[in-house]
Amino acid sequence: MLLAIFLGFLFALLLVFAGKFFKGKFAVLSSLIPLGLFVYFLQFIPEVMHGDVVKESYNWVPSFGVNLGFTLDGLSLLFCLMITGIGTLVFAYTSAYLHHHKYLDRFYAYLSVFMAAMLGLVLSDNVISLFTFWELTSISSFFLIGFNNTQEASRKSALTALGITGLGGMFLLAGVIVLGNITGTYSIAEMLNMAPELIKGHEYYSIAVILLFGAAFTKSAQFPFHFWLPGAMKAPTPVSTYLHSATMVKAGIYLVMRFTPVLGGEEIWNTTLIIVGGVTMLYSAIHSLFRTDLKGVLAYSTISALGILMFLIGMGTTESFTAAAVFIIVHALYKATLFLTTGIIDHQTGTRDVTVLSGLRKVLMPVGIAAIIAAISSAGIPPTIGFLGKELTYEATMHAPIIATLLIVGIVITKMLLLWAGFVAGIKPFQGSLPDSLKDTKMPGPLMWVPPIILAVLSLVFGVMPFIIEGSLIKPVVSALGGETGEIHLALWHGFNTVFVLSLVTITVGTILYFVIKPSKKLEMMIGKLEVASPKSLMEKFNIGFTQVSSFWTRVFQNGYLRNYVFIIIFFLVGMVGYTMVGSTKFNLDPAILSNISFYELVVSIIMCIAILFTVFTSSRLSAVVAMGVVGLTICLVFVFYSAPDLAMTQFSIDTLTVILFVLVLYRLPRYLKIQDHKMRIRDGILSLLFGGMIAVLALEVLSEPVNTEIGDFYAKNSYIMAHGKNVVNVILVDFRGADTMIEISVLTIAAIGVFGLLKLRLKRTDRVQ
Amino acid sequence: MKTIILRTASNYLLPVLLMFSIFILLRGHYLPGGGFVGGLVAAIAFVLHSFANGLKNTKALLKFHPGFLMPAGLALSFFSGLSPMLFAGDPFMTGLWYHGHVPVLGSVGSALFFDIGVYLVVVGVTLTIIFTISEAP
Numbered sequence: 001m002l003l004a005i006f007l008g009f010l011f012a013l014l015l016v017f018a019g020k021f022f023k024g025k026f027a028v029l030s031s032l033i034p035l036g037l038f039v040y041f042l043q044f045i046p047e048v049m050h051g052d053v054v055k056e057s058y059n060w061v062p063s064f065g066v067n068l069g070f071t072l073d074g075l076s077l078l079f080c081l082m083i084t085g086i087g088t089l090v091f092a093y094t095s096a097y098l099h100h101h102k103y104l105d106r107f108y109a110y111l112s113v114f115m116a117a118m119l120g121l122v123l124s125d126n127v128i129s130l131f132t133f134w135e136l137t138s139i140s141s142f143f144l145i146g147f148n149n150t151q152e153a154s155r156k157s158a159l160t161a162l163g164i165t166g167l168g169g170m171f172l173l174a175g176v177i178v179l180g181n182i183t184g185t186y187s188i189a190e191m192l193n194m195a196p197e198l199i200k201g202h203e204y205y206s207i208a209v210i211l212l213f214g215a216a217f218t219k220s221a222q223f224p225f226h227f228w229l230p231g232a233m234k235a236p237t238p239v240s241t242y243l244h245s246a247t248m249v250k251a252g253i254y255l256v257m258r259f260t261p262v263l264g265g266e267e268i269w270n271t272t273l274i275i276v277g278g279v280t281m282l283y284s285a286i287h288s289l290f291r292t293d294l295k296g297v298l299a300y301s302t303i304s305a306l307g308i309l310m311f312l313i314g315m316g317t318t319e320s321f322t323a324a325a326v327f328i329i330v331h332a333l334y335k336a337t338l339f340l341t342t343g344i345i346d347h348q349t350g351t352r353d354v355t356v357l358s359g360l361r362k363v364l365m366p367v368g369i370a371a372i373i374a375a376i377s378s379a380g381i382p383p384t385i386g387f388l389g390k391e392l393t394y395e396a397t398m399h400a401p402i403i404a405t406l407l408i409v410g411i412v413i414t415k416m417l418l419l420w421a422g423f424v425a426g427i428k429p430f431q432g433s434l435p436d437s438l439k440d441t442k443m444p445g446p447l448m449w450v451p452p453i454i455l456a457v458l459s460l461v462f463g464v465m466p467f468i469i470e471g472s473l474i475k476p477v478v479s480a481l482g483g484e485t486g487e488i489h490l491a492l493w494h495g496f497n498t499v500f501v502l503s504l505v506t507i508t509v510g511t512i513l514y515f516v517i518k519p520s521k522k523l524e525m526m527i528g529k530l531e532v533a534s535p536k537s538l539m540e541k542f543n544i545g546f547t548q549v550s551s552f553w554t555r556v557f558q559n560g561y562l563r564n565y566v567f568i569i570i571f572f573l574v575g576m577v578g579y580t581m582v583g584s585t586k587f588n589l590d591p592a593i594l595s596n597i598s599f600y601e602l603v604v605s606i607i608m609c610i611a612i613l614f615t616v617f618t619s620s621r622l623s624a625v626v627a628m629g630v631v632g633l634t635i636c637l638v639f640v641f642y643s644a645p646d647l648a649m650t651q652f653s654i655d656t657l658t659v660i661l662f663v664l665v666l667y668r669l670p671r672y673l674k675i676q677d678h679k680m681r682i683r684d685g686i687l688s689l690l691f692g693g694m695i696a697v698l699a700l701e702v703l704s705e706p707v708n709t710e711i712g713d714f715y716a717k718n719s720y721i722m723a724h725g726k727n728v729v730n731v732i733l734v735d736f737r738g739a740d741t742m743i744e745i746s747v748l749t750i751a752a753i754g755v756f757g758l759l760k761l762r763l764k765r766t767d768r769v770q
Numbered sequence: 771m772k773t774i775i776l777r778t779a780s781n782y783l784l785p786v787l788l789m790f791s792i793f794i795l796l797r798g799h800y801l802p803g804g805g806f807v808g809g810l811v812a813a814i815a816f817v818l819h820s821f822a823n824g825l826k827n828t829k830a831l832l833k834f835h836p837g838f839l840m841p842a843g844l845a846l847s848f849f850s851g852l853s854p855m856l857f858a859g860d861p862f863m864t865g866l867w868y869h870g871h872v873p874v875l876g877s878v879g880s881a882l883f884f885d886i887g888v889y890l891v892v893v894g895v896t897l898t899i900i901f902t903i904s905e906a907p
Contacts, residue, residue: 059861645802649794653810657896660817664903723865724877725799733804734881734888738863741884742847745891749840752895756837759906 001056001070004040005123007033008116012109019105027099028447030108031091034115038084041077048077048476055189060129065186069125074476078325079122079247079254081473082332086246087115089336089451094238096447097343107147111242114140118247122254127176127186134172134215137251138165141243145235157231160539164228168218172255175211178204179262191262200266209263212255213272220252220306223280227536230299237343240295245302245335250328253309257324261482264316273314274402278410280307285417290527292519294342294352294425298335301378301421304414305331311411312393315400318483323392325477326490329469330377330389333459337374338425340452341367345429347448348441354424354519359434363441366449368430373456375426377463379419381507382492385463390415390506392490394499412506419510424519466490567687574690581694585701601641608634621666629659646729773822780822787815795889799877805885809892816893817900825904836897843890850883 011033015022022030044054054072061067072080091111098104117136124130139162146158180186182202183194191199199205216222221229229249233240243249256273263269281304288300305327312324344367345360346352361368373384380390393415397408443449462469467490475485494500517523557568611630618624632655639648715728715736725731733741791812798804816836820828829835854860867879 058855059859062861646804646807649802649807650810653807653814656814657810657817657900661900661903664900668906723881724867724879725881727798727800727802727804729802730798730804730885731881733806734799734885735863735865738851738881738884741888742851742863745844745847745888745895748895749844749891752837752840752898755899756902759902 001054001072001123002058002068004037005070005116005120007037008112008114008119011112012116015105015109015112019109022108023101023104027095027104027108028092030095030112031088033112034084034087034091037115037119038081038088041072041080041084044072044077045472048072048074049472051476051479053189055125057125060126064128065180066128067126067187068129069187069189070123071125071189072123073480074473074478075254075257075480076122078328078473078477079250080119082250082328083115083118083122083247086242086332086336086455087111089340089454090238090242090246092447093241093340093343093451094236096445097238097347098236103147107144107236110140110143110147111238114144114243114248118251121251125188127179127188130188131169131173131176134219134251134255135166135169137248138162138169138219141165141232141239141248144239144243145232147236147239148234151234154234157228157234161228161232164218164225168215168225168252171211171214171218175208175215178208178211182208188258188262196262196265199262205263205266206268209266209268209272212259212263213276216252216255216310217276218252219255220249220310221280221303222252222276222307222310223283224535226280226284226303227534227539229303230296231536233293233295233299237295237339237346240298241336241339241343244299245339246332249302249306250309250332253306253313253324253328256310256313257477257481260313260316260321261480264313264482270314270316270401273310274400274407275314277307277310277312277314278407280304281311281414282307282410285414285421287527288417288421289517289519290523292353292355292521292524294345294354294357294429295339297354297421297425297519298338298342301418301425302331302335304418304421305335308393308411308414311407312396313481315396317396317399317401318478318485318487319392319399320396321478321481321483322474322488323389323396325474325481326385326392326469327389329462329473330386330459333455333462334374334377334384334386334422337370337452337455337459338378338422340448340455341371341374342425344444344448344452348444349438354428355521356435357429357438358432359430360438360441361430362434363438364430364443364449366443366453370449370452370456371426371430373459374452375422377456377459378422378426379507379510380415380503383463384459385466386459387492387503388463388466388490390503391494391499394502398498408502412502415506416510416513419506420513420517423511423514428519463492466492567684570687570691574687574694577698578690578694581697581701585697598641601638604634604637604641621669622663625659625662625666629655632658646727776822780819784815784819787818788812791815791889795885796882798885799881805888806892809889810896812889812893813896813900816897820901820904825901829901832897836894836901839890839894840898843887843892843894845887846890847884847887850880850887853880853883 011030047054056070058068091108094104094107094111098107101107114137117133117140120133121130121137124133142158142162145161146155148154149158176186179191179199182199182204183191185191218225229244232244235243260269284300284303284307288297288304291297291300309324309327309331312320312327314320342352344364345357348364349357349360351357377384377386380386393411394408397411398404400407470488470490474490475488478488479485558565608631611627611634615624615627615631618627632651636648636652636655639645639651715732719725719728719731719736723731723735725735791808793808794803794811795805795808796803798808816828816832819831851863854864854866855862858864858866860866865879865881867877872878
């Protein structure tokens, strides 16, 4: 399973070398990766159907209880199949949609990293690795949303999305750590095995819940964090399809579902989910009425659907879990279809403005068929699976534990509006007469129109034959959530009852609504006026304020003058350390314990003093640097005297290179400028003397403290036994603290890339942002 | 500084210094030395060569941009840390050792490859920074 998860990362790595191959004619081959994974995950269905849970575990940081543990149960299987299945279609679709795009290989790399991260997220059993994959999805989606990085709007919405979902990631980290403290484990399976009262009765229970909600609500675009999702529609359409309808935004839903058996069932859990989900579904369903951009309509109806899912999970009954599981499939199928068809419309006509588009059935017939089936499924009209989803949702809401009447009104209104949104996106562009401006629209290649057809057909097949998914997908999901699976029977015909009446009402009123309210610019303008009070603009105002404060801070403290930085750093150091030292310094130096000063030590000190005086009083930069180099070398000698050859060697080489570097830099600077007047020199002199004196006192003070050699002894004793090395310094660097070294060389590399980028990278005129 | 003496000397010094740097790298596990210092010495060797012969000649000698040493070194270090996970099922960065004594090197283990990675990164970083700055317009 590990390989299955990491396959996406490996493929991205391969693209670095084989990018040319995959962005040319063979781009479509990339879809073999998700296809292979899809088949791989399909073979787990029989096992999972029988209630088995597939587990795998690898050690990662066992000393912290952090391991790469993977669990494949009904819930993860459903998500895995969605991620890889829709992934296959999206990968194939992309090869046509971004045909011969300059950076198609990069796009595939981001996409496959995202897919891998998503698989890791839904399969993780360890909450820390879950968090890691969670953040990886945020980061890879940042690259995908900002793919057209020459457009400012693209960059901005990518940043917004990363800001919101990244913030949620921090909540998640805090949440899982709190949870780990409560339960004493980071493994979800072990949390499930604990007595629920132990977790729910804990004093930190509500904190953990709030933090996890913070993560789930930001990721799944719940009110008031929903605004990043419509903004993210700046991404190329395959991204919108994949991330913003089928997978990433459902990560929050997944998180809530995953933790329902652990944390759910309490008042705070259920009520919050119902309220937040309810508000989100209504708010954004209403908002979708005011959009004229097809992707805008779809974005808002997606948020609404995510709200419905939260709402359903919040009710916490077996019925509502069933409805949620079915609705996840329903939504993934119809929304992905609609996004794909929208992408085709955009690609072939160059516009997504729904007020302009009409009559496209005459030129894009197969696309139209897919879109219309998806629209019907989204409206919940039989015989699609959307109908099943809607019936189950109504049924579950009617039996809701609290204020069922109010909730059913809310969900019915939402569904009516969603019907409108689905019709606008799936039917409106294809009906009516074809305007002259769109006469030349051509059918795209089959790589583009087959994927939506497949998804649309699945909507129909699952609707007519719900038994395909009943046992294989829905029941395992519900049992993973802690529901009773015995009472689940999916069927198109439920009999003539209240739910059916509600369905009829929804469809009738929704259809009337569709004919009455046409999307128009006027409506969009109207809602634009209310924008001032929206969470988005509040967030933007906060951003502006934040930027102002930070630029003020930068102007004052980081003004680009190195001397200023050094002054501030030393000033604060003297203040802080000096303050601590005053009064607490005993300073009882015993001359008897000091060793004699040898002749060469004296010589080295004199050389050092001369070099320092020379550095201070010279009027040439170059000689100051050389004099500083002399100081450095004399320090090396001191290291040699006190038997630290490793340190001396390193310092010696570093010093040589530093002088070379300084000379290279100084060579390019203007001639020596008088940057200090008399007063500043005195000020700097006093500060330097204070600092030097303080360090000297500190060093002497350390001498009078008892020395703890425990750590040193450990390394000295074990370096040969455990790491086969006699040079303790080197053994510490490459073995005992190898991870530190690993990070250090990464930092070095980043610094070098930074220097290279700053000095070398000149964008070509065409690549520059206009 | 294109004096004939320095140029001639640097042509001989470069291979000697490089050998010396590798010597320092390999002895690191038992005696003072290691990848970091070794890398610095190797970088100094190239910088000296470029001072004597001009940057163009040094670059021609190197054949590829020193920056490529950074990812190579990082990858080597990372995989030497990963190798115990892949081959022995131990946690990340557990030392793996070849049970036997290799002449000259002593015990050979994943730590040696890790150190070689550090060496490559240090050479790459130092030369990238110095070359970039000395080439800057």
